[in-house]
Structure formats: C-alpha cells, structure tokens
Amino acid sequence: xxxxxxxxxxxxxxxxxxxxxxxxxxxxxxxxxxxxxxxxxxxxxxxxxxxxxxxxxxxxxxxxxxxxxxxxxxxxxxxxxxxxxxxxxxxxxxxxxxxxxxxxxxxxxxxxxxxxxxxxxxxxxxxxxxxxxxxxxxxxxxxxxxxxxxxxxxxxxxxxxxxxxxxxxxxxxxxxxxxxxxxxxxxxxxxxxxxxxxxxxxxxxxxxxxxxxxxxxxxxxxxxxxxxxxxxxxxxxxxxxxxxxxxxxxxxxxxxxxxxxxxxxxxxxxxx
Amino acid sequence: xxxxxxxxxxxxxxxxxxxxxxxxxxxxxxxxxxxxxxxxxxxxxxxxxxxxxxxxxxxxxxxxxxxxxxxxxxxxxxxxxxxxxxxxxxxxxxxxxxxxxxxxxxxxxxxxxxxxxxxxxxxxxxxxxxxxxxxxxxxxxxxxxxxxxxxxxxxxxxxxxxxxxxxxxxxxxxxxxxxxxxxxxxxxxxxxxxxxxxxxxxxxxxxxxxxxxxxxxxxxxxxxxxxxxxxxxxxxxxxxxxxxxxxxxxxxxxxxxxxxxxxxxxxxxxxxxxxxxxxxxxxxx
Numbered sequence: 024x025x026x027x028x029x030x031x032x033x034x035x036x037x038x039x040x041x042x043x044x045x046x047x048x049x050x051x052x053x054x055x056x057x058x059x060x061x062x063x064x065x066x067x068x069x070x071x072x073x074x075x076x077x078x079x080x081x082x083x084x085x086x087x088x089x090x091x092x093x094x095x096x097x098x099x100x101x102x103x104x105x106x107x108x109x110x111x112x113x114x115x116x117x118x119x120x121x122x123x124x125x126x127x128x129x130x131x132x133x134x135x136x137x138x139x140x141x142x143x144x145x146x147x148x149x150x151x152x153x154x155x156x157x158x159x160x161x162x163x164x165x166x167x168x169x170x171x172x173x174x175x176x177x178x179x180x181x182x183x184x185x186x187x188x189x190x191x192x193x194x195x196x197x198x199x200x201x202x203x204x205x206x207x208x209x210x211x212x213x214x215x216x217x218x219x220x221x222x223x224x225x226x227x228x229x230x231x232x233x234x235x236x237x238x239x240x241x242x243x244x245x246x247x248x249x250x251x252x253x254x255x256x257x258x259x260x261x262x263x264x265x266x267x268x269x270x271x272x273x274x275x276x277x278x279x280x281x282x283x284x285x286x287x288x289x290x291x292x293x294x295x
Numbered sequence: 296x297x298x299x300x301x302x303x304x305x306x307x308x309x310x311x312x313x314x315x316x317x318x319x320x321x322x323x324x325x326x327x328x329x330x331x332x333x334x335x336x337x338x339x340x341x342x343x344x345x346x347x348x349x350x351x352x353x354x355x356x357x358x359x360x361x362x363x364x365x366x367x368x369x370x371x372x373x374x375x376x377x378x379x380x381x382x383x384x385x386x387x388x389x390x391x392x393x394x395x396x397x398x399x400x401x402x403x404x405x406x407x408x409x410x411x412x413x414x415x416x417x418x419x420x421x422x423x424x425x426x427x428x429x430x431x432x433x434x435x436x437x438x439x440x441x442x443x444x445x446x447x448x449x450x451x452x453x454x455x456x457x458x459x460x461x462x463x464x465x466x467x468x469x470x471x472x473x474x475x476x477x478x479x480x481x482x483x484x485x486x487x488x489x490x491x492x493x494x495x496x497x498x499x500x501x502x503x504x505x506x507x508x509x510x511x512x513x514x515x516x517x518x519x520x521x522x523x524x525x526x527x528x529x530x531x532x533x534x535x536x537x538x539x540x541x542x543x544x545x546x547x548x549x550x551x552x553x554x555x556x557x558x559x560x561x562x563x564x565x566x567x568x569x570x571x572x573x574x575x576x577x578x579x580x
Contacts, residue, residue: 045316045534045535046534048533048534049533049534049535052531052533052534053531055531056529056530056531099538100533229521230516230517230518230521230522230525230535231514231515231516232514232515232516232517232535233513233514233515234513234515235513238512238513239513242513247327248323248324248326248327249323250319250320250323250371251316251317251319251320251323251537252316252320252513252515255370
C-alpha cells in the first residue's frame with residue numbers, strides 16, 4: 024500500500040506523567056511501528072496530555088512541573104509533543120472530552136489546509152500532481168495506553184459507559200501490553216469492547232521495560248539513581264526544583280480521585 | 296568512618312553489542328547498593344568490551360562497540376570505557392582483565408599516596424614556608440597503614456553468574472580467584488534463581504560474602520539481542536539505548552541480517568580454548 028493512501032493517525036496519551044519516563048515515550052514508538060507495519064496507517068503526530076492537578080491522585084505534583092518535564096523529555100523527538108490544554112482546565116476533564124478537543128483541533132487544521140489547497144493557484148501546483156494527491160485526508164485520533172489502562176474500564180465508577188463506547192467507536196485505542204500479559208481475553212469478556220475490537224490495536228512489548236513513575240518517585244525520595252530510566256534533562260529539572268519529596272508523595276493522601284467523586288452514583292459500566 | 300570505606304571500581308565485561316540503557320543501569324544500581332552498605336565507596340566504573348576474537352555470533356567489530364560505549368558514557372562523570380581488552384589480538388579470560396585493572400588501580404593508588412604525603416620537610420612549594428610553621432605529619436586523607444586496598448569488582452547480570460555453570464566456558468580456578476580475590480556485584484530481576492545457584496556451588500557458597508546480589512525492582516530487560524532484532528525489523532529502539540548510540544547505529548548501518556550471521560558456526564573462543572583442557576572436567580556444582 025503506497026504511503027500516500029494510508030490513513031493519517033494522531034496518537035494521544037493521557038496520564039499523570041508524574042514524571043515522564045522512558046517507558047512513556049516507548050509507548051509512542053511501539054504504537055507507531057505497529058500501525059505502520061499494518062500497511063494501512065501513517066502516524067503523523069504524537070500528543071502527550073498530562074492530567075490536571077484536580078485529578079486528585081496521590082503524589083501528583085503541580086501540572087506546571089509535569090508539563091515542563093514532559094517538554095524536556097520530548098525535546099529530541101521530532102513527532103511527539105506535549106499539549107498543556109487538559110492540564111490548564113479548571114476542573115478535571117474526562118478522557119473522552121480531551122479526545123474530542125484534540126479531534127476538533129485536528130479538524131480545524133484539516134479545514135484550513137483544505138482551504139489553502141483550494142485557493143492555491145493552478146500554476147503553483149507542480150506538474151504531475153493530481154488533484155486527489157493534493158487533498159489532505161482527515162486524520163484519525165487514537166488513544167494510546169498501556170494494558171493496565173484498559174483494565175481500569177472495569178473499576179467501578181471510574182468511567183461512564185457511554186464514554187467508553189465513544190472512545191472505542193469513534194476514536195479507537197492503541198494498547199501496549201507487556202510480554203506475558205494478553206489483554207485480548209479481557210476484550211472478549213466485554214460485549215462493548217468486543218463489538219469494537221477492530222478499532223482496538225493490541226501491541227506486544229517484547230522488550231520488558233516497566234518503568235513505573237511510582238517507582239521512579241520512590242527511588243528519588245530514597246536518593247537512589249534513576250539515570251537511564253528517565254531522560255537526563257528531566258533528572259536535572261527534578262533535582263533543581265526539588266520536586267519529589269516525602270511531602271510531595273503525601274499530596275492528596277486519603278482523597279478520592281476526582282472521577283470517582285463525580286460518578287459515585289453510577290453502576291460499574293462493564294459488569295453484567 | 297568515611298576514611299575506612301573500601302574504594303571500589305566496578306568492571307563490566309561483555310559484548311556490548313550494542314550497549315543499552317540496561318547496561319548503564321547496572322552501574323547505577325551497583326553503586327547505590329554498595330554505598331548503602333556504608334562500607335564501600337565506588338570511585339569508578341569501567342566498561343570493557345570483549346575483543347573480536349571472542350567469536351560470538353553477530354559480534355560486530357570492536358571499533359564500533361567501543362565507540363558506541365564511549366558515546367553512551369559521555370554524560371557520565373564516573374563510568375568510562377577501557378579498550379585494552381578489545382585491542383588484544385587473542386581472546387582474554389575475564390580474570391586476566393580483572394587482574395589488569397586491579398594492577399592499574401594499585402599502581403595509580405601508590406602514585407596518589409606519594410602525592411598526598413605531607414612530610415615535615417617537603418620539596419617544592421612548602422620550602423617557602425616559615426621555619427617555625429607547624430606541619431601536619433599525617434597525610435590529609437589517610438595513612439597507608441589504615442587505608443584498605445581498593446578493589447575491582449566484576450559487575451554483571453545474573454546470566455553471567457549462571458554462565459559459570461556452562462561446561463568449558465569458565466575455568467574453575469578462574470571463578471575461584473574472581474570471587475575470592477576480587478568479588479562480584481550481580482544485578483538480577485526480582486524473583487530470580489541466583490541465590491539457589493550460589494547455594495548449589497561449594498565455591499560460590501564459600502565466598503558468598505564477596506558476591507553482592509542486587510535486586511532490580513524496575514523490570515528492565517533491554518537485551519542487546521532484542522535491540523539487534525528490532526533494528527533488523529525496522530523497529531524503533533529509541534529510549535532503549537542512548538540517543539547518540541542510536542544515531543551512530545543508524546548512520547553506520549551497523550546491524551543487519553548479514554552482521555547477525557558473523558561467526559555463525561564458529562566455536563566461541565573460551566569453549567575452543569578449554570575444550571582440550573582436562574582440568575575442566577571439574578564442575579561448578
């Protein structure tokens with residue numbers, strides 16, 4: 024399949040990024056390789072969207088820092104960027120809303136590109152370019168996540184059923200799992216997810232690299248090295264601003280996560 | 296007492312084909328561990344890539360492997376690359392590399408001791424001192440009688456330790472000298488069999504105090520084999536190896552199906568060397 028007729032894809036990863044680790048960035052690389060190797064997609068962009076402070080997760084440091092660290096981590100990437108929109112919202116934003124926002128943004132870009140193409144004087148087009156090649160294709164926006172994220176769909180009150188449906192139906196998931204764990208069974212067990220499994224891409228990570236941000240923070244608090252697990256620039260930033268401490272770990276301790284607070288009257292969407 | 300800490304140099308021998316973030320992590324983990332015991336001060340880390348004469352399948356030229364390791368340690372203030380081993384025309388036993396670096400360390404240490412010495416009458420600058428100025432007799436850091444000998448310890452993963460059991464790969468007397476005279480720092484994944492392996496060997500058991508087992512809780516299985524496989528398949532290795540290494544591999548097109556076939560069918564140098572030696576009928580276990 025020629026590159027020109029591939030469907031353009033934007034990958035969006037939502038999470039705490041507290042801090043950004045090499046593993047977070049690996050997810051993007053793995054997802055891109057996988058989609059390219061299907062022959063049907065061309066990944067044009069990756070977006071990291073750190074959650075806002077009012078998510079209320081234990082140990083979550085200020086969004087200002089998390090966005091800054093993500094920027095440093097992605098300095099050397101030519102296709103992945105950080106988008107602070109979600110982190111700047113006054114209230115916690117459901118993942119589906121973040122997806123909708125970025126989709127609308129890409130739509131806006133798409134429409135202005137189309138406009139530009141239409142207005143281009145015919146002589147400006149080089150010979151041999153046909154009209155069909157000139158038409159920009161609307162990219163698909165897919166949610167990039169780890170298999171554990173997929174499993175959280177089961178957590179009572181964490182997700183609204185209609186949101187999960189919109190995510191898998193309208194957008195799609197690219198889900199990275201580690202060697203030895205197989206989320207396909209989990210998908211089979213859910214009527215909703217199996218209905219849209221064509222839109223759920225499962226990618227196996229054979230090179231185990233489970234650098235959890237929690238472990239990173241724990242190591243930092245104990246004065247242990249995290250070099251080669253997160254970028255040097257992020258390590259320097261953390262040291263300079265003294266971001267992770269015993270005190271920062273206690274933030275939001277005992278609090279409920281914001282989505283749980285909002286949905287406490289909802290029944291678990293995925294149970295029978 | 297900080298003056299009583301044993302100075303340690305960590306030496307990692309291996310193919311480094313190519314070097315990965317996991318290799319670099321081993322040093323960090325080992326240093327943290329030894330420092331936390333309160334008994335050691337890690338003063339240096341050395342990466343010593345094996346020579347081409349090792350004849351391992353897929354092993355590319357030492358020049359490239361050394362260069363990549365140097366690129367990888369550019370941003371480290373304590374880990375460096377030593378190419379002595381890789382420059383030898385014949386394969387060298389790990390013990391010989393350990394001995395070489397130990398000897399180097401001892402001679403460097405003697406030189407440092409001489410420089411640090413502040414005797415009552417000192418040549419050079421101190422001559423200009425007033426005659427009745429009180430000169431300290433004791434050296435500024437330590438006196439040679441009290442300070443313990445610096446050590447070179449072999450840094451490895453559990454796979455290397457467990458390779459001690461592969462017939463003809465190691466000489467029993469070498470293993471003995473390594474654990475007796477030098478020591479091992481062995482990094483392994485949580486839930487490993489290393490302790491059992493040590494238990495089952497009389498030699499290793501005897502010197503188990505000189506075998507430091509460090510558990511890596513953050514699963515990090517970035518093997519060079521997998522890196523090479525990913526490269527052959529056109530997959531990304533970003534964030535698994537330092538960026539400078541990735542760029543170098545790309546620029547020089549280092550790994551391919553052809554490079555992976557190098558030394559195919561050739562017997563590994565240590566196996567070749569020890570095959571005829573009757574001493575090696577002694578088993579580790």
